């Protein structure tokens with residue numbers, strides 16, 4: 001499959017947009033960004049790490065083409081995905097000069113994308129937006145779908161807006177500088193999308209895992225593009241998460257609880273927590289929906305090949321289960337779990353809180 005140079009369209013009517021898959025397409029990016037900057041101005045949002053690698057030179061190249069570019073650089077990391085960071089960007093953007101047609105171009109991981117998208121959604125009541133995701137997670141997940149936002153002390157992603165980009169350029173050439181652990185974490189979302197709607201993708205991940213873990217651009221593009229196709233279809237069917245989009249939470253109900261219990265530091269990354277949640281969901285699906293053992297093995301085999309953690313049973317602690325019970329997805333006295341009747345056949349399953357501890361204990365045994 002020639003994933004590089006492929007285009008996937010997110011079908012959202014008059015707001016439909018392309019996701020371009022590329023490998024080292026720097027000059028095309030400069031062309032596209034220049035074309036988007038119709039009034040000769042642009043804001044490039046990034047973090048310090050990506051500024052040094054890619055976004056600094058990108059901003060310089062735009063300036064060399066005559067654009068007036070504000071380069072907005074945040075400190076890297078989830079801890080800086082805050083309103084303070086956005087406030088600083090509002091002031092810097094207004095000081096450098098911004099008009100209603102000035103595009104905000106996010107270049108970085110999911111943190112940068114979420115902050116830049118929120119800036120674009122709110123500054124002057126909405127600016128054009130484009131995404132240049134530079135992590136596996138951002139290419140496969142956060143750059144597509146239009147969710148933007150920041151964390152507040154009460155919780156992650158509680159303040160935000162839907163704001164779809166004009167386009168996404170997913171260039172695998174950026175991924176070679178990522179630490180292996182970041183690549184592995186992003187691949188957990190690829191595996192999630194495979195389990196939801198593309199079982200063949202699980203086999204490809206398992207087969208090409210060594211190249212994926214090395215950051216091989218071609219191998220990565222060949223699993224990222226089909227995973228984005230899954231997300232694009234689901235988002236197009238349910239842009240604002242009224243229904244079907246909720247299946248994207250597969251592995252995330254337990255995953256978020258594990259992340260929170262681990263304290264959102266480096267002990268467990270988001271993708272590692274999702275991997276543990278996917279394994280739990282597979283075993284719970286087997287117990288409640290009869291998910292075939294071969295399907296459980298295919299899902300776990302892909303996670304194993306990528307080197308994602310296996311010890312999910314250890315995380316079924318009373319603290320983690322109590323956090324699941326406090327999850328946003330609790331309706332009445334049931335937790336909404338995404339389970340699988342088969343690979344490619346997700347089901348939303350309400351599980352009564354009264355059964356949750358017993359179900360977890362039975363699986364942990």
Ligand SMILES: NC(=O)c1ccc[n+]([C@@H]2O[C@H](COP(=O)([O-])OP(=O)(O)OC[C@H]3O[C@@H](n4cnc5c(N)ncnc54)[C@H](O)[C@@H]3O)[C@@H](O)[C@H]2O)c1
Pocket residue numbers: 047048049050053076077078081108109110111112114134135136137138141142143144145146147148157174175176177178179182
């Ligand atoms: N909007 C959505 O739909 C959505 C979906 C999933 C996740 N998210 C959000 O995404 C965020 C996580 O994204 P992430 O995992 O990309 O984290 P991140 O943005 O923090 O990036 C991880 C680290 O990699 C560095 N980095 C980025 N690109 C690099 C490159 N090419 N080479 C070397 N280093 C690089 C960054 O500086 C950072 O230190 C979370 O805040 C999460 O809430 C949003």
Ligand SMILES: [Zn+2]
Pocket residue numbers: 141189252270274
């Ligand atoms: Zn996720």
